[in-house]
Amino acid sequence: xxxxxxxxxxxxxxxxxxxxxxxxxxxxxxxxxxxxxxxxxxxxxxxxxxxxxxxxxxxxxxxxxxxxxxxxxxxxxxxxxxxxxxxxxxxxxxxxxxxxxxxxxxxxx
Amino acid sequence: xxxxxxxxxxxxxxxxxxxxxxxxxxxxxxxxxxxxxxxxxxxxxxxxxxxxxxxxxxxxxxxxxxxxxxxxxxxxxxxxxxxxxxxxxxxxxxxxxxxxxxxxxxxxx
Numbered sequence: 001x002x003x004x005x006x007x008x009x010x011x012x013x014x015x016x017x018x019x020x021x022x023x024x025x026x027x028x029x030x031x032x033x034x035x036x037x038x039x040x041x042x043x044x045x046x047x048x049x050x051x052x053x054x055x056x057x058x059x060x061x062x063x064x065x066x067x068x069x070x071x072x073x074x075x076x077x078x079x080x081x082x083x084x085x086x087x088x089x090x091x092x093x094x095x096x097x098x099x100x101x102x103x104x105x106x107x108x109x
Numbered sequence: 110x111x112x113x114x115x116x117x118x119x120x121x122x123x124x125x126x127x128x129x130x131x132x133x134x135x136x137x138x139x140x141x142x143x144x145x146x147x148x149x150x151x152x153x154x155x156x157x158x159x160x161x162x163x164x165x166x167x168x169x170x171x172x173x174x175x176x177x178x179x180x181x182x183x184x185x186x187x188x189x190x191x192x193x194x195x196x197x198x199x200x201x202x203x204x205x206x207x208x209x210x211x212x213x214x215x216x217x218x
Contacts, residue, residue, distance in 0.1 A: 005153055007153070007155030007157075007162060007164070009157045009162075020214070021214050024214045024215035025214075025215075027215060027217075032217055035217050036217065040217070041217065041218065042151075042217075042218065043215070043216065043217040044114055044116070044164070044213050044215065044216045045213070045214045045215040045216075046116030046162075046164075046211045046212065046213050046214065047211060047212055047214050048116075048118045048160075048162075048199075048201075048209070048211045049201070051157075051160075052214070053116060053118075053155075053157075053162045053211070055116070055153070055155075055164040090157075092158070100157075102155045102156060102157045102162070103155065103156055104153050104154070104155050105129070105130050105133045105134075105154045105155065105156050105161070106133035106134075106136065106152075106153065106154040107152065107153045107154075108136075108141055108144050108145065108149070108150065108151075108152040108153075109150065109151065
């Protein structure tokens with residue numbers, strides 16, 4: 001099984017940090033299920049000040065297709081409607097992306 | 110086996126990014142071995158501009174002891190002598206730490 005490791009960054013609005021953390025500490029089971037169905041595992045979000053860093057592993061065979069399917073889920077859209085407004089995109093973010101993907105410099109299995 | 114997931118942040122000097130990435134793309138086998146012996150696995154470093162973001166998993170039973178042992182290794186010290194001068198500590202870093210540990214807001218296994 002091949003694993004694609006992904007690092008991502010996005011901003012978090014200072015006034016929404018508390019609510020964002022509460023929400024994520026008790027994330028909806030429906031969202032967890034959708035994430036797993038998209039072949040994403042070992043997914044963590046860390047916070048450094050007003051920046052969020054995500055680490056996740058993708059184990060499927062078609063990342064674009066799985067992400068498109070995930071984005072089509074009404075529950076996912078409901079979740080994003082709440083979380084998107086708490087976040088701000090970093091200026092380097094590529095078109096049609098929300099989180100900004102960052103390169104991996106080093107890895108030890 | 111319990112897994113402690115750790116997120117860390119440190120700065121990278123713009124003029125040293127290229128050299129830092131070269132060095133880490135071909136990290137010394139001795140360093141990889143020392144990291145693994147310290148019960149660290151699945152260790153990645155990502156870069157966002159002038160910030161490095163590390164993700165690692167600790168599977169031992171005494172993190173402080175394993176980190177102390179790792180820090181005592183002459184090869185590790187030789188490595189850090191090169192890499193430390195390429196990095197700058199973020200202001201939030203705790204005393205006696207080099208990288209700054211950041212909290213995990215969310216996790217999906």
